[in-house]
Amino acid sequence: MWWSIWWVWVVAGFLIGGLEILAPGYIFLGFAIGAVTTGVFLGLGILSGGPAFLILTFALCSLVAWFALRKTMGVRDNQVKVWDRDINDN
Secondary structure (H helix, E strand, O other), X not given: OHHHOHHHHHHHHHHXXXXXXXXXXXXXXXXXXXXXXXXXXXXXXXXXXXXXXXXXXXXXXXXXXXXXXXXXXXXXXXXXXOOOOOOOOO
């Protein structure tokens, strides 16, 4: 079926990545990286199996990508936003 075709996962990853443009903030980027990674693994012959195994692989790759993005692009430790001017100040 379609879940065992590598390019379907890669195309889905790019489509999900396109959603990131509409909703920025690294919301969909982890899922996009997970889908592309799953497609690459399928294309290289590293993965084979049913849909449950591929969805599990997609979920784990997405989770790892999310943690990596959070670590590299997220809020830094001891980073505090200091407001020196209010919107209502003249």
